[in-house]
Amino acid sequence: MLTYDLKKSPGVPLYEALYRCIRSDILSGKLTPGQKLPSKRALAANLEVSKITVEAAYNQLISEGYICAKEKVGYFVEQIEGFPKAPAPRSAPVEPSQTENTVDLTAGGSVQFPFSVWSRLQRGVMLDLGESLLRPLPNQGHPGLRRAIAEHLRAFRGMDVSPENILIGAGTDFLYNLLIQLLGRELVYAVEEPGYGKIRQIYAAGGARCVDAPMDELGVMPHKLGQAQVLHISPSHHFPTGLVTPPARRLELLNWAASGNRWIIEDDYDSEFRFTSHPVSTMQSMDRRGRVIYMNTFSKTLAPSIRISYMVLPPALMAQFREKLGFYSCTVPSFEQHTLERFLTEGHFEKHINRMRKAYKNKRNRLVELLKNSPIADRITILEQDAGLHFLLRIRTELDDGALTARWAQAGIRIRALSEYYHGTTPPQDERCLVMDYSGLTEEDFSRLETALKEL
Amino acid sequence: MLTYDLKKSPGVPLYEALYRCIRSDILSGKLTPGQKLPSKRALAANLEVSKITVEAAYNQLISEGYICAKEKVGYFVEQIEGFPKAPAPRSAPVEPSQTENTVDLTAGGSVQFPFSVWSRLQRGVMLDLGESLLRPLPNQGHPGLRRAIAEHLRAFRGMDVSPENILIGAGTDFLYNLLIQLLGRELVYAVEEPGYGKIRQIYAAGGARCVDAPMDELGVMPHKLGQAQVLHISPSHHFPTGLVTPPARRLELLNWAASGNRWIIEDDYDSEFRFTSHPVSTMQSMDRRGRVIYMNTFSKTLAPSIRISYMVLPPALMAQFREKLGFYSCTVPSFEQHTLERFLTEGHFEKHINRMRKAYKNKRNRLVELLKNSPIADRITILEQDAGLHFLLRIRTELDDGALTARWAQAGIRIRALSEYYHGTTPPQDERCLVMDYSGLTEEDFSRLETALKEL
Numbered sequence: 001m002l003t004y005d006l007k008k009s010p011g012v013p014l015y016e017a018l019y020r021c022i023r024s025d026i027l028s029g030k031l032t033p034g035q036k037l038p039s040k041r042a043l044a045a046n047l048e049v050s051k052i053t054v055e056a057a058y059n060q061l062i063s064e065g066y067i068c069a070k071e072k073v074g075y076f077v078e079q080i081e082g083f084p085k086a087p088a089p090r091s092a093p094v095e096p097s098q099t100e101n102t103v104d105l106t107a108g109g110s111v112q113f114p115f116s117v118w119s120r121l122q123r124g125v126m127l128d129l130g131e132s133l134l135r136p137l138p139n140q141g142h143p144g145l146r147r148a149i150a151e152h153l154r155a156f157r158g159m160d161v162s163p164e165n166i167l168i169g170a171g172t173d174f175l176y177n178l179l180i181q182l183l184g185r186e187l188v189y190a191v192e193e194p195g196y197g198k199i200r201q202i203y204a205a206g207g208a209r210c211v212d213a214p215m216d217e218l219g220v221m222p223h224k225l226g227q228a229q230v231l232h233i234s235p236s237h238h239f240p241t242g243l244v245t246p247p248a249r250r251l252e253l254l255n256w257a258a259s260g261n262r263w264i265i266e267d268d269y270d271s272e273f274r275f276t277s278h279p280v281s282t283m284q285s286m287d288r289r290g291r292v293i294y295m296n297t298f299s300k301t302l303a304p305s306i307r308i309s310y311m312v313l314p315p316a317l318m319a320q321f322r323e324k325l326g327f328y329s330c331t332v333p334s335f336e337q338h339t340l341e342r343f344l345t346e347g348h349f350e351k352h353i354n355r356m357r358k359a360y361k362n363k364r365n366r367l368v369e370l371l372k373n374s375p376i377a378d379r380i381t382i383l384e385q386d387a388g389l390h391f392l393l394r395i396r397t398e399l400d401d402g403a404l405t406a407r408w409a410q411a412g413i414r415i416r417a418l419s420e421y422y423h424g425t426t427p428p429q430d431e432r433c434l435v436m437d438y439s440g441l442t443e444e445d446f447s448r449l450e451t452a453l454k455e456l
Numbered sequence: 457m458l459t460y461d462l463k464k465s466p467g468v469p470l471y472e473a474l475y476r477c478i479r480s481d482i483l484s485g486k487l488t489p490g491q492k493l494p495s496k497r498a499l500a501a502n503l504e505v506s507k508i509t510v511e512a513a514y515n516q517l518i519s520e521g522y523i524c525a526k527e528k529v530g531y532f533v534e535q536i537e538g539f540p541k542a543p544a545p546r547s548a549p550v551e552p553s554q555t556e557n558t559v560d561l562t563a564g565g566s567v568q569f570p571f572s573v574w575s576r577l578q579r580g581v582m583l584d585l586g587e588s589l590l591r592p593l594p595n596q597g598h599p600g601l602r603r604a605i606a607e608h609l610r611a612f613r614g615m616d617v618s619p620e621n622i623l624i625g626a627g628t629d630f631l632y633n634l635l636i637q638l639l640g641r642e643l644v645y646a647v648e649e650p651g652y653g654k655i656r657q658i659y660a661a662g663g664a665r666c667v668d669a670p671m672d673e674l675g676v677m678p679h680k681l682g683q684a685q686v687l688h689i690s691p692s693h694h695f696p697t698g699l700v701t702p703p704a705r706r707l708e709l710l711n712w713a714a715s716g717n718r719w720i721i722e723d724d725y726d727s728e729f730r731f732t733s734h735p736v737s738t739m740q741s742m743d744r745r746g747r748v749i750y751m752n753t754f755s756k757t758l759a760p761s762i763r764i765s766y767m768v769l770p771p772a773l774m775a776q777f778r779e780k781l782g783f784y785s786c787t788v789p790s791f792e793q794h795t796l797e798r799f800l801t802e803g804h805f806e807k808h809i810n811r812m813r814k815a816y817k818n819k820r821n822r823l824v825e826l827l828k829n830s831p832i833a834d835r836i837t838i839l840e841q842d843a844g845l846h847f848l849l850r851i852r853t854e855l856d857d858g859a860l861t862a863r864w865a866q867a868g869i870r871i872r873a874l875s876e877y878y879h880g881t882t883p884p885q886d887e888r889c890l891v892m893d894y895s896g897l898t899e900e901d902f903s904r905l906e907t908a909l910k911e912l
Binding site for chain 1: 478507570575586589591592626629630633654662669755758760761762763771772774780783788790792
């Protein structure tokens with residue numbers, strides 16, 4: 001068991017002292033890559049500190065890549081090239097932790113990134129553009145990329161968008177923050193309930209008041225929006241229910257917006273992964289009165305580490321952006337913008353999306369097959385619409401959600417209940433639904449799943 | 457020996473004509489990779505131009521990666537894969553507008569970006585790291601880059617900073633916004649008066665109340681800070697006055713912060729360009745009570761289109777960031793972060809900074825020389841301290857600032873008066889000061905300036 005005399009570091013918080021001790025042991029080689037660390041509880045007892053102190057120290061070590069956490073297994077010293085030699089691992093990024101024997105149905109994953117194409121385009125951009133890559137970019141983003149995105153939206157989404165109404169930013173987190181500044185933080189923002197919790201956190205951090213937008217089986221209900229002046233919505237594929245809002249409800253929502261000078265932020269985050277060919281058209285396309293802000297990102301379709309998102313503003317709002325916030329610099333490096341421009345205009349993105357869609361569809365089908373042939377087959381219903389990277393699994397059981405997900409965890413499956421995506425209201429109590437995100441499943445996961453489902 | 461008829465290009469400066477001729481020979485394959493170019497002296501003699509003209513042309517070719525200089529050996533055509541095929545930038549970004557005959561003393565400019573080194577590192581990052589570049593990064597930024605920055609700060613600024621207290625973001629605009637969310641928008645933020653207007657705009661857009669931090673000849677005056685709880689300050693080189701705040705005043709400001717649980721944001725934006733070797737140490741280093749947030753950016757030192765900035769938070773504030781804002785994704789692509797990591801750890805940044813410092817110092821000296829030999833020499837005083845990319849020019853004149861800058865504009869010089877940097881208070885009326893930013897001046901600009909100064 002690790003034993004340190006933490007009293008030796010006056011003026012340094014306890015967790016920091018502990019963190020330093022462990023880090024020092026890793027750097028010196030006393031703790032070796034792959035070695036398991038004591039559990040938080042055990043180490044806390046041994047050192048006579050609180051579990052929170054140990055947790056804080058472990059978290060810091062994780063964030064710096066010294067150790068990793070394996071769900072339900074424990075904490076391990078990381079395998080990083082260059083350890084334990086010296087300070088400078090040139091740096092394999094930290095792997096998202098995954099236990100050896102756990103299948104994770106909560107974390108998405110990007111597959112089949114066209115790495116060699118992307119690398120070739122990067123080299124071409126460097127050679128062709130040279131110094132000109134170093135010049136400051138227009139704050140809305142590189143015009144060529146904006147043209148390419150407009151063309152992509154025309155071809156894939158039937159949208160008629162002018163490049164000058166597109167604004168490129170380093171991720172949707174950043175763009176939401178811009179929107180709060182543009183629309184005003186004194187407005188009331190409604191977010192889908194249930195929904196993706198991070199959006200709520202960002203609006204709150206930006207100083208805006210956030211309320212629930214309750215949903216029925218068609219999507220957000222306009223008459224339940226109360227005092228809201230901005231509605232953040234993902235009508236083409238709601239997370240986590242998978243709901244696709246039909247055109248009639250979309251029109252109702254557009255009327256809600258137009259009638260009160262309100263705004264709709266249409267978050268189209270995974271529309272590329274629709275499995276059939278006739279998607280519902282975007283609300284942005286249906287909007288005749290300039291109330292819809294369209295948002296999308298390349299993080300889901302390419303890779304999370306490529307930080308390029310964009311939004312399409314109504315022309316009047318873009319004019320306001322230029323006037324009020326035109327001092328902001330563009331947040332995306334020009335090199336990345338030019339590479340993505342070529343990736344789009346040369347047709348690689350289309351091919352990539354088609355490949356991804358097939359891969360995801362295969363994963364979805366295999367998962368459905370597994371479930372249908374599993375011992376729980378007679379107790380489950382798969383709820384899905386024609387879209388996305390996840391579906392809902394309704395289960396007849398006497399267990400509550402906590403006990404249910406705990407049982408799955410025991411069997412080696414990490415999963416979340418739908419109720420975990422309710423933030424402002426009480427989730428319905430009458431049914432048990434699990435959210436199955438299959439996008440990150442590997443071959444190995446499928447065989448593990450087959451075994452695990454038998455243990456439920 | 458290279459021979460060109462440089463007279464053939466009317467309206468184009470001589471060095472530019474020479475640069476174009478050589479570039480064209482490289483692109484056409486007449487000059488081949490690895491081939492040695494004539495020495496500056498020999499080529500100047502052969503073409504009957506000055507050595508300075510040849511030097512300017514060579515410098516431009518180096519900065520664009522067409523040729524490289526080998527210390528004590530000479531100049532060589534670069535080995536760049538893909539040359540000499542394609543001339544065709546498929547989309548050169550929009551050039552900042554500049555009138556043909558106007559010298560711009562308001563816009564900064566980056567010189568001599570080490571493009572070929574950067575390209576080589578980019579290729580290496582792609583080859584070595586491959587798919588791992590696609591994984592999500594820790595939200596504080598790539599640990600390897602944070603270690604490299606900590607090491608850089610130790611070596612260049614004598615700062616003792618832990619990589620885990622560094623937070624990397626896509627530009628300072630973004631980081632200021634994070635700080636507002638972290639410290640609280642209900643606090644009162646003081647910004648230097650006079651100062652850089654954009655900082656004020658960002659705090660206002662973020663919803664924070666902004667007040668003036670009046671300055672005397674030592675910097676911001678602590679007893680004039682009124683209700684302010686956060687002070688944004690650039691003590692090592694104030695813009696636009698060039699003022700360097702001495703240690704005693706820094707201590708007073710630190711006491712002001714510590715005595716009221718207030719915060720100081722130390723903006724060290726151009727500290728790398730100090731011309732002598734003993735810079736004043738940072739306030740972050742002097743701070744014993746965890747009240748200073750240190751900020752810096754690579755936009756000034758590398759290129760505005762490389763969107764990488766960072767801040768160093770006091771440990772307690774970083775813990776708060778993780779707790780309150782840990783849901784934010786890192787905004788800088790991993791590819792850029794790894795490239796910069798190598799640029800720093802392999803010593804290229806240090807070399808680059810040394811080259812830049814020399815280049816800026818030369819520009820500064822030439823501008824001072826021009827002014828001292830101009831017809832206005834007896835009416836001007838140059839106000840500067842040992843730092844930065846600009847100085848103040850005090851002029852004895854009967855004109856007010858508006859008339860003065862208008863007269864300079866007529867002579868073909870775009871320039872701003874110090875009074876234009878006062879935002880919240882009335883500028884002093886008793887003297888005329890112009891802000892001379894010389895960082896973007898080209899060979900051509902200097903000869904135009906010489907003429908223009910005679911017309912004042």
